Amino acid sequence: MTNTSPRHNAFSQKHLLGIADLNPVEIVELLDRAETMVKVSRQQKKAKHTLAGRTQINLFFENSTRTQSSFEIAGKRLGADVLNMAVSTSSVKKGETLIDTATTLNAMQPDVIVVRHASSGAVKLLSQKVGCSVVNAGDGTHEHPTQALLDALTIRRHKGRLNGLTVAICGDIANSRVARSNLMLLNAMNARTRVIAPRTMLPTGIEHLAAEVFTDMEEGLKDADVVMMLRIQRERAAGQQIPSVREFYRFYGLDERKLAFAKPDAIVMHPGPMNRGVEIDPAIADCDRSVITEQVEMGVAVRMAVLEALLANDEVQA
Amino acid sequence: MSNQLVIKNARIIDPASNTDMHGSILIKNGKFAKIIEGEIELPEGATVHDAQGRIIAPGLVDLRVFTGEPGREYRETLKTASNAAAAGGVTSALIMPDTNPVLDDAALIDFVARRARDTAEINFYPAAAISKGLEGQDIAEFGLLKEAGAKAFTDGRNSIQNPALLKTAFTYAQNFDMPIIHHVSDANLTGSGVMNAGLLATGLGLKGIPHIAETIPLDRDVQLAEATGVRYHAAQISCAKSAEIIARAKKHSKRISAGISINNLCLNENDIGDYRTFFKLAPPLRSEDERQAMIAALVDGTIDVIHSAHDPQDMEGKRRPFAEAVDGAVGLETMLSAALRLVHEEQIDLISLLRTMSTNPADLLGIDAGRIQKGAPADFIEIDLDYPWVVSENDLKSRSQNTAFEGARFSGKVTATFVSGTKIYELADA
Numbered sequence: 001m002t003n004t005s006p007r008h009n010a011f012s013q014k015h016l017l018g019i020a021d022l023n024p025v026e027i028v029e030l031l032d033r034a035e036t037m038v039k040v041s042r043q044q045k046k047a048k049h050t051l052a053g054r055t056q057i058n059l060f061f062e063n064s065t066r067t068q069s070s071f072e073i074a075g076k077r078l079g080a081d082v083l084n085m086a087v088s089t090s091s092v093k094k095g096e097t098l099i100d101t102a103t104t105l106n107a108m109q110p111d112v113i114v115v116r117h118a119s120s121g122a123v124k125l126l127s128q129k130v131g132c133s134v135v136n137a138g139d140g141t142h143e144h145p146t147q148a149l150l151d152a153l154t155i156r157r158h159k160g161r162l163n164g165l166t167v168a169i170c171g172d173i174a175n176s177r178v179a180r181s182n183l184m185l186l187n188a189m190n191a192r193t194r195v196i197a198p199r200t201m202l203p204t205g206i207e208h209l210a211a212e213v214f215t216d217m218e219e220g221l222k223d224a225d226v227v228m229m230l231r232i233q234r235e236r237a238a239g240q241q242i243p244s245v246r247e248f249y250r251f252y253g254l255d256e257r258k259l260a261f262a263k264p265d266a267i268v269m270h271p272g273p274m275n276r277g278v279e280i281d282p283a284i285a286d287c288d289r290s291v292i293t294e295q296v297e298m299g300v301a302v303r304m305a306v307l308e309a310l311l312a313n314d315e316v317q318a
Numbered sequence: 319m320s321n322q323l324v325i326k327n328a329r330i331i332d333p334a335s336n337t338d339m340h341g342s343i344l345i346k347n348g349k350f351a352k353i354i355e356g357e358i359e360l361p362e363g364a365t366v367h368d369a370q371g372r373i374i375a376p377g378l379v380d381l382r383v384f385t386g387e388p389g390r391e392y393r394e395t396l397k398t399a400s401n402a403a404a405a406g407g408v409t410s411a412l413i414m415p416d417t418n419p420v421l422d423d424a425a426l427i428d429f430v431a432r433r434a435r436d437t438a439e440i441n442f443y444p445a446a447a448i449s450k451g452l453e454g455q456d457i458a459e460f461g462l463l464k465e466a467g468a469k470a471f472t473d474g475r476n477s478i479q480n481p482a483l484l485k486t487a488f489t490y491a492q493n494f495d496m497p498i499i500h501h502v503s504d505a506n507l508t509g510s511g512v513m514n515a516g517l518l519a520t521g522l523g524l525k526g527i528p529h530i531a532e533t534i535p536l537d538r539d540v541q542l543a544e545a546t547g548v549r550y551h552a553a554q555i556s557c558a559k560s561a562e563i564i565a566r567a568k569k570h571s572k573r574i575s576a577g578i579s580i581n582n583l584c585l586n587e588n589d590i591g592d593y594r595t596f597f598k599l600a601p602p603l604r605s606e607d608e609r610q611a612m613i614a615a616l617v618d619g620t621i622d623v624i625h626s627a628h629d630p631q632d633m634e635g636k637r638r639p640f641a642e643a644v645d646g647a648v649g650l651e652t653m654l655s656a657a658l659r660l661v662h663e664e665q666i667d668l669i670s671l672l673r674t675m676s677t678n679p680a681d682l683l684g685i686d687a688g689r690i691q692k693g694a695p696a697d698f699i700e701i702d703l704d705y706p707w708v709v710s711e712n713d714l715k716s717r718s719q720n721t722a723f724e725g726a727r728f729s730g731k732v733t734a735t736f737v738s739g740t741k742i743y744e745l746a747d748a
Contacts, residue, residue: 199493199546200486215493240456240486247459 011309015134016222018143019184027152027188034153034298034305040077041300050308052079054111059085059101060137061117064297066272067137073301080111085112099123102129111311115139120177133310135303141165141175148181149272150302152189155293158267162189166218168262169210170196170252171230171279172237174203178271179230179253183209196220198252200241217252222263228269229254229279245278255281259289267291320362323696323739328369332376332671334689343374345696348738353690367741370735375672376688377409377440377697378654379679381499381577382553382625384474384646389418389701394630396430399650402716404743406651407732408626409697410680410687411442414501415452416474422447424466428594431467436541441697443469443683446526446629448487448498452476457487460494470552470625471684472499475600475629475645479505482539488548490727497682498550499577500539505601507531512641514587522593522641527602529557533564536560536588541569542744543574551682552576554627556601558611565620575682577623580649583612584656589722595636595643596722599627613665622678624671626653630718647722651714655724658703658727658730668703691706696739705731705745 011029012020022030040048041093056075058067068084075082078178085105096104098117111132115123120140127134138144152162152221159165167186173179173195186193187209195202195210207213214220221227234245242248249255254268268290276282284290323345330353342358344351352358380403387394396413403411413430415421421430427444434442446468450456460471471491478500491498508531513519515526536552540563543550555561555576564576582600586606590597597603598738604612614622629646636643656679657675660666680688687697709726711719717733735743 199489242452243457243459243490248463251461 015082016145016306017124017127017136019145019148024188027185030149030305030309033157033171033309042237046077047079048077048223049079051311054311056080056082056112057085057105058114058284059109062086064116070299071137071303074300074307076208078304078308097184099129102126106130112307115192128137131249135306138177141177143181144177145181146302147178148185148300149213151182151269152185152289152293153302158291159225162191165225166223166226167226168194168196168224169228171282172201172232173197173206174201176230198242201288213286217258218261221258224266227254227262227266228270232275232279249278253281254281254284256284259269287295320546320585323366324360324364325360325374326366326368327371328374329371330374331671331672332690334677334691338669345739348696350690350694350696353692358678364438369598372718373703375699376676376690378675379408379688380408380411380626381623381626381679382414383411383572384414384416386630393632396434396442397437398717400440403440404735405715407654407735408440408650409737411737412445412470412683413442414474415447419450422450424462427466427468429464440737443685445470445562448473448506448584449478454478454480454483456457457490460490460496460704462479464496469525470497470499477501477503487598491546492546497551499553501553502532502535502539504531504535508672513590514604516604516605518587520705529559532556532601533559533563534702536563544571549573554579554601555580556604557608561611561615561620575622577625578621578629580614580624580653580656581627583657585722593640595640596647596720598643598646599643600645606677607624613660617666621673624657624674628652630716631720632718647720648716648718652709652721653726655731658713662729696736698736699732700734703730703734707731724734
C-alpha cells in the first residue's frame, strides 16, 4: 500500500466543473480529504508525493493572483509539475480561439488543467476538447466550486457541521459565481441559505436558489451563524446597480451595528480581495470573528484534495 | 390654557372620509381634536373663527412645485413660493429637484428642508433627483436621500430616455419603498416641437409635439412599473391615449397612478393665439377634445392628482419668439380657482375635485396631510365657492408673474389658509 492509493472510492468524477455536478457524499468526501491536507500543509515538510510525475497546467484567462497561487501551491505540495500559462502574453492575444488553445495544450499531455475564464460555460467547453481532467477555477458568473468547498470546510471547522446552519450571503448576488456555487453546496448540505442585497443586485429567480431573500440587511442577518460577504466590483456596480459605494456601505456594508443582529458567535467570511470600507468595515475584517485569512489556508487544502481526488481516480480507472 | 381654535359655522368637506356636512371643528395644539355636526361647546379661552357657512376643506397638496432655491432665487425663493401657496390654499408642496445645484445629494435635501422650515409657512417636502445631476445617466443615492427627508424621486422637468436606467431606478426605488414620479416625454419624438401637433401648429408655422411623444414613453414606464412593482406616478398626462394606458394599467396594479397639470385641464391650444409664450408649457396644451377627455379621465378616477405645475420663470425667458421661449407657468395661486370652473360647469363634483388636490397626493407621498380627521395636523383652507375675482399678475405673490391665467375671471377663492392650526393667509375683503 503506497500513499498514492486513494483513501476513498466515493469520488468518481473526471472533472470538477461545478458544485451542481456533485452529490452530498462527494462533497463530504472532498471536505474530509481536505481536512487531511490541512495537516500536511501545517507540517514543516509539506511534501506529499501523490501527484509526482503528473503535470498540472494553470490556465487563467482572467487575472487572479490569489487563486492561481493557491492552485500552484496545492499542486506543488502534492509533487506535481505545475505550469502557469500566462494567457495575457500567449497566443490567445494573437487571436487563437479557446478550442485551439485547448487542443494545443492537450497535445502536451497534461494530467489536469485548472481554468479560469471570464465567460460562463467556457470551462465546460474546454473540458470537452481535452483528454485530461479539468478544474473550474471560476467561469464568468456561473461557478467557482473550489471557493464553495473551501468556504464549507472553513464553516465546518468552526461550527462542526453545515446541516441546519443559517448562512447569509450578502452583496452582488447577481454577478457572483461565488454566491451561486455556495448556495448550491449549502443547499445540498441542508444549511439554511439566505441572500441579502439591494434588488438591483438580485438575479431573477433567486428565490428558487436561496431559502430566504432579504433586501434589509438587519433582517437578513438576524440569528445568522455565518455571514458571508461578497466583493463589490466597484467599476461595474457604481451608477448602474448602485448609486455609489458610500450608499452601499451605509445599507449593505458589514459593520459592527449590522453584525450585532447575527448570532453572537457568528463567523464573518469574505472570498477576497476585500474592498475595506465598501462591503466591510476594516475593524470587522480584522476582528476575531473574521475567518478570512483561514479561508485562504483552507483554499490550498481544498485544492490539494480536489487535485488528488481527480487524479487518483484517474489512476484507478487506468 | 392650551392653544385652542374653534372653527364654527362651516361646511366641512373631508374627501378622505367622504364627509360633506355643516359643523364645527376644535383644534388643539395644531391638530384636529374634534369634528362634529352642528355647534360645538366653546372651550374657555379658545379662539373662534367664524367660517360664515363657507367650505372648510383639507389644505391642498401640490405634487409639482418648482422654486429657485437654491441657485435661482430671482425667480422664486421658498419664502415667496410659500406666500403664493398660502394665497392659493396649498399647505403642502413637493419641491422639484431642478435647482442649482440639483437636489441629488443628501446634504442638499437637508439644506432645503431646513431653509423651508426657517423661511416658509407651508410644509415643503423635497423630491430628490432620480438621476445624478438630472443627466439621465446614473441613479442617485436613493437610500441616503430618503434618510435625509426626500419623499419621492423625480427628474422634474427632465424625462429619462434610457429604459435600462429606468429599470434600475424603479427596482432600486422599490428597494427603499419610495415612489417614482416621472414626466414622460420622448426626446426624439418631441424633437424641436414647441406646441401640440395639429392644424393650429401648422398654421402658426410652429413645430408640433405629437401625442406619441407622451404615450410611447408612458407605455414603457407602465411596463417597467409592472415588472418591478415600484410605486409609479406618471407626473402629468395630457391626451386621451395616455389616459387609456393608465386605465388599463390600473386594472392590474394599485401602484400605478397619474397626475395632470391644472393647465391641461382648464386651457387648450387655442389659448396660444398669437404666439403667447405664457401658454408655452410642458406637456403642451392640447386640443379641446383632448382637454374634455382629460376631464372625463379625472371624473372616472383614471387621473388621481391635479397639480399646479408651478414653474416661475423670469420675463427674459418668456419675452422671446415662441419657439425660443422657456416652458412653464406659475400656478400655486390660481390652481384651485381654475379647478373650481369644472365644478361650476358641473363637470365634476366638489368633493371628488378636492380629493385629487389633497387626499390623493398626500397618500402618494405618505405624508400626514390631506384630511380633516382627529389627530391629523390642522392644515386646512376656507373656500368661498362663489367669490368673484379677476387674475392680475401684479397681485400675484410669487416672485415671477408668468401666469397662464392673466385676466381670467374666476368664481371661487381661498379666503383663509391654516397650517397646524395657525392662520397664514386671509383674503383682505372676504
